[in-house]
Amino acid sequence: MLTSIKTNQFEGNKSKELAMMYFRVALILFGAQLLFGLIAAFQFIFPGFLFEVLDFSVARTVHINALVVWMLYAMIGSVYFLMPDETGVETVNIGLGKLAFWVLTAAVTVVVLVFLLIQVGSGTESSIWLINEGREYLEAPRWADIGIVVVVLIFYWNVFATFMKAKVKTGIMTVMVANLMALAGLYLAGMFFTDNISMDQYWWWWVIHLWVEATWEVFVGALAAYALIKLIGAKREIVEMWLWIEVLMLFGSGILGLGHHYFWIGTPEYWWEIGALFSALEPVPLVAMFVHVLYDWGKEQGAAHAKGEVGSVMKNGPAMAWIVLNAFGNFLGAGIWGFFHTLPQVNIYTHGTQFTAAHGHLAFFGAYATILVGMMYIGIQYAYGIKVMKATFKSKMGVFLIAFGVMGMTIALTIAGYEQVLIERAELGGGWNAFFTAQEMPWYIQAQLWRAIMGVVTFVGFIYLVWDMLTIGKAQASQLENAAVVA
Amino acid sequence: MANKNVSVWSSIPFWRRSAAWVTGFASILLVWLTFDSVGQITMGTDADIQKGVTKRVPAPTVINYKIGYKMSAKRGHEVPTIGEKELFFGKEWSPKEAAALLHLGKLTSQSKNCMDCHTLLGNGAYYAPDLTKAWIDPAWQNGGPLQGMTGKNTEEEAMAEFLQHPSQYSTHARMMPNLGITADEAKGLVAFLKHMSSIDTNGFPRNFSKTVETFKAGGSHAH
Numbered sequence: 104m105l106t107s108i109k110t111n112q113f114e115g116n117k118s119k120e121l122a123m124m125y126f127r128v129a130l131i132l133f134g135a136q137l138l139f140g141l142i143a144a145f146q147f148i149f150p151g152f153l154f155e156v157l158d159f160s161v162a163r164t165v166h167i168n169a170l171v172v173w174m175l176y177a178m179i180g181s182v183y184f185l186m187p188d189e190t191g192v193e194t195v196n197i198g199l200g201k202l203a204f205w206v207l208t209a210a211v212t213v214v215v216l217v218f219l220l221i222q223v224g225s226g227t228e229s230s231i232w233l234i235n236e237g238r239e240y241l242e243a244p245r246w247a248d249i250g251i252v253v254v255v256l257i258f259y260w261n262v263f264a265t266f267m268k269a270k271v272k273t274g275i276m277t278v279m280v281a282n283l284m285a286l287a288g289l290y291l292a293g294m295f296f297t298d299n300i301s302m303d304q305y306w307w308w309w310v311i312h313l314w315v316e317a318t319w320e321v322f323v324g325a326l327a328a329y330a331l332i333k334l335i336g337a338k339r340e341i342v343e344m345w346l347w348i349e350v351l352m353l354f355g356s357g358i359l360g361l362g363h364h365y366f367w368i369g370t371p372e373y374w375w376e377i378g379a380l381f382s383a384l385e386p387v388p389l390v391a392m393f394v395h396v397l398y399d400w401g402k403e404q405g406a407a408h409a410k411g412e413v414g415s416v417m418k419n420g421p422a423m424a425w426i427v428l429n430a431f432g433n434f435l436g437a438g439i440w441g442f443f444h445t446l447p448q449v450n451i452y453t454h455g456t457q458f459t460a461a462h463g464h465l466a467f468f469g470a471y472a473t474i475l476v477g478m479m480y481i482g483i484q485y486a487y488g489i490k491v492m493k494a495t496f497k498s499k500m501g502v503f504l505i506a507f508g509v510m511g512m513t514i515a516l517t518i519a520g521y522e523q524v525l526i527e528r529a530e531l532g533g534g535w536n537a538f539f540t541a542q543e544m545p546w547y548i549q550a551q552l553w554r555a556i557m558g559v560v561t562f563v564g565f566i567y568l569v570w571d572m573l574t575i576g577k578a579q580a581s582q583l584e585n586a587a588v589v590a
Numbered sequence: 591m592a593n594k595n596v597s598v599w600s601s602i603p604f605w606r607r608s609a610a611w612v613t614g615f616a617s618i619l620l621v622w623l624t625f626d627s628v629g630q631i632t633m634g635t636d637a638d639i640q641k642g643v644t645k646r647v648p649a650p651t652v653i654n655y656k657i658g659y660k661m662s663a664k665r666g667h668e669v670p671t672i673g674e675k676e677l678f679f680g681k682e683w684s685p686k687e688a689a690a691l692l693h694l695g696k697l698t699s700q701s702k703n704c705m706d707c708h709t710l711l712g713n714g715a716y717y718a719p720d721l722t723k724a725w726i727d728p729a730w731q732n733g734g735p736l737q738g739m740t741g742k743n744t745e746e747e748a749m750a751e752f753l754q755h756p757s758q759y760s761t762h763a764r765m766m767p768n769l770g771i772t773a774d775e776a777k778g779l780v781a782f783l784k785h786m787s788s789i790d791t792n793g794f795p796r797n798f799s800k801t802v803e804t805f806k807a808g809g810s811h812a813h
Contacts, residue, residue: 143717146717147717150762150763150764150765151763154757154765154767155757155767155768158707158767159706159707159715159717160703160704160706160707160715160717160767161703161706163706163707163715163717164703164706222703223701223702223703223769223770224701224702225698225701225770225772225775226694226695226697226698226701226702226772226774226775226778227697227701228697230697230700230701231697231700231701234701235700235701235703236700237699237700237701237702237703237704237705237706238700238705239705239706239713239714239715242703242706274602274606296696296697296700297696298633298650298689298692298693298696299631299632299633299647300696300710300711300782300786300789301631301646301647301711301789302628302631302632302647303696304710304711304713305624305627305628305631307713340602343602344600344601344602344605347602347605347606347608347609348605348609350609350613351605351608351609351612351613354609354612354613354616354617355612355613355616358613358616358617358620359616359619359620361620365627366792366794367711367712367722367791367792367793367794368711368712368713368791369631369646369647369711369789369790369791370627370630370631370646371626371627371630371646372792373623374627375792377623451793451794451795451796452796454712454794455709455712455713455714455716455720455795456716457716459716460716523716528795528796528797529797531797531800531801531804532795532796532797532798532799532800532801532804533720533723533795533796533797533798533801534719534723534727534728534729534798534801535719535724535727535729535730535736536729536801537801538718538719538720539719539761539762539764542762542764543762
């Protein structure tokens with residue numbers, strides 16, 4: 104993948120070349136996310152580990168910000184990748200796109216270095232502007248917020264102008280353009296300071312929830328639609344009809360599902376009913392997406408067999424594996440694990456416990472990490488001009504160990520959360536001592552130990568994934584050449 | 591899809607229009623509810639407190655009063671109560687002073703990144719105790735082990751002392767690191783915590799008042 108950019112095997116498509124640049128940084132940041140996650144996991148077991156050097160808060164800040172940023176990189180990359188196919192025209196301003204890439208990458212580097220080396224500031228406005236905004240997921244200081252907005256505007260202008268030039272406006276691209284505008288605009292809701300913590304969190308959730316439970320999900324729907332056409336030759340008419348149904352259901356449930364974050368932050372009681380009803384509906388489109396992917400796969404395979412073709416219709420084994428995993432993981436992590444604690448009657452005990460962390464891990468992985476990794480494999484296939492890319496042993500180890508590791512972490516955290524809910528919240532009613540009593544229960548400690556072990560498994564899987572991405576293209580491209588020579 | 595006889599259920603234009611209408615309707619409803627919610631969570635004034643007008647998020651001068659957490663039979667969960675006046679760091683704070691102190695506290699809470707270990711209103715990280723009602727945690731109040739540990743005579747001074755030198759007071763193997771919090775910033779943070787404990791969180795965390803009762807009955811889990 105790294106060499107593919109240097110060897111310039113892109114058949115002249117600059118938009119896809121730019122996409123690969125984004126994918127490359129995304130993969131590095133994915134690694135950083137896992138590494139700092141491991142540090143934080145070890146600190147639960149050995150509290151003295153890196154104490155007052157790289158504290159839990161620092162490790163976790165990098166862990167969750169690397170997550171968000173690698174996903175944004177991979178999302179931008181995916182859009183640059185699919186745009187030439189969906190619009191039939193070349194992306195209007197690649198030069199500006201590249202400039203935005205370098206500006207963003209430089210800014211991300213500075214922000215990470217400041218998080219690691221300066222860590223915290225004094226209680227002044229300038230700390231929030233220069234060091235750390237101190238709001239979970241939106242820790243990036245204000246100067247970086249503004250930089251992100253500028254970069255995103257350049258990106259969006261590129262997408263919008265290219266879309267307008269296209270002769271045929273596909274459904275996938277229409278959804279993409281409308282959804283990206285909402286996604287980018289929502290970021291502005293997180294860019295102000297208030298002394299009122301309730302008001303702070305009200306708007307903070309507009310960014311976090313309306314990203315991950317609305318606009319990001321629609322983004323995934325559009326990506327999956329593109330990938331199905333690309334990977335198994337699914338019919339555009341069917342895929343795009345499903346996409347509109349998904350948009351309807353995702354926004355229909357997800358927008359007002361925001362209410363499930365407004366149960367306990369000072370907001371009125373009516374959010375109990377609104378949040379419960381709409382967030383309980385949120386799994387429905389995720390089930391639909393899962394069914395849709397498997398149905399289309401089976402249908403195309405059946406049609407191919409009926410025509411007398413042999414073998415699989417899949418044009419990219421590893422990408423398809425990750426996309427099927429996405430369909431299932433999204434439903435399981437975001438749908439089931441989200442539904443577990445979305446009703447206020449349950450949430451009053453689970454809110455702010457490891458239950459949330461369990462859901463967070465499986466949902467971010469299942470809904471987003473999977474499909475974005477799938478897009479990277481599609482990118483590699485294209486970069487090396489491979490017609491049918493087959494999964495290698497390394498691709499299989501990557502997908503298996505990562506999925507197994509994340510699922511293991513999720514189960515361990517769910518058990519830890521269960522312990523916490525019953526002991527800290529239900530039995531002892533919260534408070535300093537209730538918290539530590541629960542944290543020191545043997546079963547809780549055991550669960551944290553398993554989480555760390557499964558974190559290591561995930562990391563080993565990641566090493567296989569990177570190894571595979573660095574080698575699969577070259578190996579299969581040279582096999583193709585050899586085959587051509589023999590023929 | 592040009593064929594007119596095709597069912598509406600497999601018609602792309604039908605689903606596209608439906609998606610647009612549903613999204614538009616949900617968005618309008620959210621914006622409308624937001625106007626109401628933002629109105630309800632806007633901070634009250636000092637006059638509201640003096641007149642006994644209940645606000646979901648009271649004015650910063652709430653730091654001049656005793657804060658409680660009582661079961662409300664009507665609402666079916668605990669609600670914060672604003673009691674009689676009490677001194678805060680040995681004085682009564684004017685509306686302007688209280689607002690400035692809360693401002694400093696909120697800024698400090700963000701610049702020290704409290705939320706990546708603790709939860710505030712239940713949101714944040716799960717490495718350290720939830721701070722929503724930390725102010726009314728009996729462990730910090732008179733006779734409580736945390737207050738006793740710092741050697742201070744009032745809750746606010748005990749909390750401020752701990753915040754400035756957290757790693758000197760190791761209650762557990764998992765400790766709070768020294769974040770370079772100054773004496774003024776610590777005062778601000780305590781004001782921020784006291785103010786937060788007065789926010790009406792619809793009964794979250796449930797049973798927190800039970801902690802208080804258990805403690806008063808001598809059955810605390812404090813060691």
